Amino acid sequence: MLKNRAYYRSQAIINVVMVLISMLFVLPLILLISSSLTDAEALKDGGYSLIPRSFSLAAYQSIFSNPQQIIDGYKTTIFVSVTAALAGTFVMCLTAYPLSRSYFPMKKVYNWFIFFPMLFSGGMIPSYIINTQYLNLDNTYWIYILPALCSTWNVIIIKTFFLGLPNEIFESAKIDGASELSIFFRFVLPLSKPVIATMALTTLLGKWNDWNTALLYIRDTELYSLQYLLQRILREAEFIKQMSYNTEINMGMIDVGSQQAAPEVIRYAMCIVAAGPALCIFPFFQKYFAKGLTVGSVKG
Amino acid sequence: MSSLTKSMKQSAPEKALRAKRGAQRKDIMLLTCMLLPSFIYYIVFHYLPMCGIVIAFKDYTYSGGMFGSDWNGFKNFEYFFTSTDAWVITRNTILYNLVAIVSTVTTNVAIALVLFEVSSRKALKYYQTTMLLPNFMSWVVVSYITYALFDYDYGVINHMFGTDINFYAEPVYWPFILSFVNVWKGIGMGSVMYYAALMGIDTELFEAAKIDGANKWQQIWHISIPSLKNIMAVLIIMGTGNIFRGDFGLFYQIPMDVGNLYSVTDVIDTYVYRGLSGGEYGSTAAVGLFQSVVGLFTIICANSVVKKISPESAMF
């Protein structure tokens, strides 16, 4: 490539712009980290700053005082997220492929079939009944993975991408006598690495952040997801705030004792702990976003 | 031609046709089998539970359950439709969604295009990773950040710019704040997806264009953007399906449920949550059903509009 001055100049502009934009994302993170490392009292009085006003590891000490729980949380979340990402993405690709073939007769019907549940849902109650009473998924790893295995939104995006693949591949493969399955595995998947990587990433992130499942379905503390451990603290604080509007409780007219909300520092520290390793995940995916994957290279 | 050669000639194409049809049937069987896992999935986890929609029309009690409780017609819909604020909340919901669709699609595409030009892999890794950071923050955590920014006494904005604005007391700022925060949160994943699509463009196209003398802007306009056209269309159409739904986390947590701001921050989902303290399954289901039906309607409309403009981009 001709690396003339115009090239360097445009790269410089692009990088400056992107660095500025990335500040919008990095600064809040620094704010969170700094707040988590601040002494609780200082935080209450002085507010927020990018550098801790008075350094203190107390919040982290408190969280890791029960390390088993955090370790279990990581174990659960990692296992569940990775499995869901792999299995889910695979199933979604399997589904999207037939729908992208124009000669597939059930295409239209199945499109509607998967599309309808995206809009219409029966609500929590029937899902809960089915998941717990009939499938006995509650209190297992599978409750995290199975009910949200396939997302129609993602299937449609993958399908759209498959539709964009050049027709020559399929025609020449057919002439060579390849079956649909072999076309799928030998051509379609390799050419779609970027999209598949994106969908896997989306699924993984979605599962990583999921706390609602643990709230409703999990009883054993070893099976709590990391985000649920964080949300427990946040929800308790929110609950106490809501209860403060309930005048009878508030007035201590009826003595239900005191409930202390976890200090703010703990909440920030928990955010960092829950996000931790996932922050490093993108570089792992990046290798799938390789430019220059041409049709020619696959054909050869 | 003698009849012998004629018949010989006919059987060859006939055989080929039969073989072709056989292969086709086998292919269609294979394709259908590929759908099996998702078919079971949708039936078990989506269609079976759909029977719960009846709750919208029932006076739900535990003793009656979903099917034993009494029907009460459209009574559950009253809560929302007879409320004095029904119009304001609906208007808020629709406007926010329209703005969100436009703002997220344009920014995601723009960032993806810019990233596409970045040549240093390290820099690219850095940018994309940082933009993904909000994905790890739940809305409550984001609300802590916005609070740190907009708080009257200690907030960063008032500090840095010396302004004296009580953000949480003035509704006027919030449409911008909420729309911006929404874009901010989604730009990481959003741009990655368009970026992935850009990755799929045959580089030979770009080479050919460069040889023809096209500059960067022309390449973007004539190659990059058309290749994103279909994905953009699909995302816009699906976005309209949610036009009556508000992201609860965004509209409840970020404004910190401050009553002052309800006139601009209240959407259907937050309104329902506040008024129906969780136990009212019937009314909640009714509103949900209403949102779904309207969503279906808008998606079909959006789809036909897209069909007219660019038929191959339409969803159905």
Added chain:
Amino acid sequence: MKKSIKLIAAVLACVMVLGLCACGGSQTATDTDGEVTLKWLTAGPGKQKDSDLVWATFNEKLAEKMPNTQVEIEALPFADFAEKWRLMIAANETIDIAWSGYAVNYTDEVKKGGYLELNDLLTQYAPKLYKSMPEWVWDLMEVDGKIYGIPCYQMMASRPAGFKVFKEDAEKYMDYKTLEEELLKKSEAGNPVLSEKAFDVIENYLLALNANGVPNKGFAPYNIAFIGEAEAQSDYGLSSPVNTVYLEYDETGRPIAKDGCAPDVTDVFYKRMAGIYQKGLIRKDVLTASDIRADEGVIGGYAMWYHAYDKFTEQQESLQIGKDIKVIHGEEKYIRPTGPAATNNSLPRSCSNPVRAMQFLEVLNDPADTSLYNMLVYGIEDKHYKKVGDNKIETLDYVGSPTLDSGYGIQKWVIGDSFNAYMTQGDVEGYDEYVKTDMNANAVAGNMEGFKFDKTPVKTELAQIDSVRKEFYGLRYGTYTDWQAKLKEYREKVQKCGQQKVIAEVQRQLDAWYDAQNK
């Protein structure tokens, strides 16, 4: 193509029918004398490190008293309780005993059929438990004449309320005698709003504190409704969920429902609060502060706060805070509430063995042997607490209220009769006695005792009014500069939500109740 549509339609139809049959299901109650494991859904901080250990030990001890009975406990955090409970009971999961306190709406859950009737079970299988609380406490739990919950006995009566201030500052800068007079006048007249004179005293005090450099965070914003809005004034049977109606009594004593949002009733309150906010005497972040009560009762915190008090308050809280406080109060009266008790246990409709469950509760709350109860509350001796006296212990992991990080601990008022609990280092000597024998015993019937408002005819209007109230919280804290315009807007909105319909319905139910009482 047509074939595949027909096929899919047929499959869907079968699936829907399957779903119909599947989602039904009912529970048959069995009354066996054999081995029974009771499932208890309780609240608290949630499952802790040593929970399993404590519960296993508990079951061992229980077997000594009740062979053939074991208890499987599931402890949910308060914040999660309501949501999980509703799903579990909707799915008809077997739960034998469930906490039914303030996190769930007791009356609503009863109306939906969530709990079993307990009257006969109580008298037959838990007579001691039944006698342990006065009848008016049991009346609290009645819905349509039947009892559906067992209160966890503790302080039941509502205490009077007053302003709490730091003694030293008040004696220097406040005209507290006037304030006391005004408070007394207010409660005697049944006025919803504090007088201007009282507000003057408050303002002058806060201004004086600031002028003299006494660090403070101003006027405490919560509970403010009690000195200015109609909601809390209405003798409880009414108050929640009807927050905008208050009661007056005519010459014969008949209650009249009045519009709490009518002009002039509460104008003074909003005017003075706006003044207080503008003068900076109340925290500026009142609407967004995540924990408004964090500054209550701390040195350098709020200068004055309105709260309930009793004979022990000044002594107890001065000790806790580390600085002497003084209570400025109006009338001294303990009133029996009319709403359901704040913390109770019930037997859900999915209970598999109501008889055994009731027998268990009788054993658990037996004052003759409180060891089982205290084990569930405090844990195992020497591991979670140290015995320092006959009925006194010292908790090791926490002081006051247990948290998620404690080794083990569940609040005493969640498990059962809290008067059976050991005294801890956080409790003041003699307090429990006082509550049981003085407060609860001397509680008088409120004017509206026995009246329970059924909100079903106006529940939509009430939900909408509640929504509007939340929208205008700024009024009560005085955050609007244009409070008059906002006040007008608020009142109009409330009227539009059907306020008159609510008032009419309240009056109707009041009349029916009053006439039935005085036949």
